[in-house]
Amino acid sequence: MRKLILYISMSLDGYLADANYGVSFLEGDGSTPNDTGTYPAFIEKIDTIIMGYRTYHQVQTELSPNVWPYEKQLTYVLTHKNLTDGTNVKFINTPSIDFFNQLKTQKGKDVFLCGGAEIVKYCYDLGVIDEFRIAIIPVILGNGIKLFLPTEGQTKLSLKQVITYNGITEIIYLKKEV
Numbered sequence: 536m537r538k539l540i541l542y543i544s545m546s547l548d549g550y551l552a553d554a555n556y557g558v559s560f561l562e563g564d565g566s567t568p569n570d571t572g573t574y575p576a577f578i579e580k581i582d583t584i585i586m587g588y589r590t591y592h593q594v595q596t597e598l599s600p601n602v603w604p605y606e607k608q609l610t611y612v613l614t615h616k617n618l619t620d621g622t623n624v625k626f627i628n629t630p631s632i633d634f635f636n637q638l639k640t641q642k643g644k645d646v647f648l649c650g651g652a653e654i655v656k657y658c659y660d661l662g663v664i665d666e667f668r669i670a671i672i673p674v675i676l677g678n679g680i681k682l683f684l685p686t687e688g689q690t691k692l693s694l695k696q697v698i699t700y701n702g703i704t705e706i707i708y709l710k711k712e713v
Contacts, residue, residue: 536639536640537638537639537640537641537643537644537645538639538645538665538666539585539635539638539639539645539646539648539658539663539664539665539666540577540581540645540646540647540648540664540665540666540667540668540682541648541655541658541664541666541667541668541669542574542647542648542649542668543579543648543649543650543655543668543669543670544558544561544669544670544671544672544703545669545671545672545682546560546669546671546672546674546675546676546679547671547672547673547674547675548675548676548677549681549682549683550676550678550680550682551650551651551652551679551680551681551682552651552680553619553676553678553679553680554678554679554680556589556593558593558598558682560672560674560676561607561672562672562701563630563672563673563700563701563702563703564673564700564701564703565701565702566701566702567700567702568701570700570701571700572670572698572700572701572703572705572713573612573668573670573698573700573705577647577668578608578647580644580645580658581608581644581645581646581647582607582608582609582643582644582645583608583609583610583611583638583643583644583645583646583647584605584608584609584610584611584646584647584649584650585610585611585613585646585649585654585658585659586610586611586612586613586648586649586650586651586654587612587613587614587650587651587653587654588612588613588614588615588616589651589653590649590650590654591610591612591614591624592653599617603623603624605623606622606623608623608647609623609625609628610623610624610625610658611625611626611627612624612625612626612627613627613628613630613654613657614626614627614628615628615629627672631639631663632662632663635658635661635663636663639663639665642643648664651680652680652681652682652683652684652709653684653692655683655684656681656683656684656686659683659686659690660686660687662690664710665709665710666707666708666709666710667692667706667707667708667709668704668705668706669682669706670703670704670705670706671703671704671705671706672703673703675703690710690711691710691711692708692709692710692711693708693709693710693711694708695707695708695709702709
């Protein structure tokens with residue numbers, strides 16, 4: 536069974552973006568600038584990506600405007616907008632837990648939950664996130680868009696690994712099975 540993995544970065548004080556949804560702070564401290572971290576190995580183990588429209592738009596217009604960085608993966612964009620599917624990009628309106636369960640039982644590589652905060656909350660509330668990979672960036676923003684929005688309930692996690700590179704600390708937790 537495929538895992539749904541939240542792989543995301545946040546500031547030390549828990550923000551995934553600044554108040555204007557900017558992510559220019561997403562860099563290490565320069566102590567080992569040639570260390571690419573875990574992302575290159577991670578993305579090779581992924582064939583499906585889930586993101587919200589705001590993240591999709593930011594990737595297209597700001598982060599990688601000239602080339603879609605996920606051309607090797609199928610991307611599902613969760614949105615209320617009525618948009619036409621593209622090559623390897625499908626737009627979906629509010630999928631149910633059945634959508635996520637079907638994704639996880641299909642053959643293939645793991646599924647990357649890319650963001651943003653509302654999509655993370657939605658998937659968390661559904662209980663479909665299997666692994667939390669959170670890179671803590673060495674910066675305190677003071678305000679912005681919180682990674683984890685308020686939610687009901689609690690999820691117990693088990694620490695799998697801690698990795699450090701270029702001043703970034705990546706923590707990997709697995710959802711404990713009840």
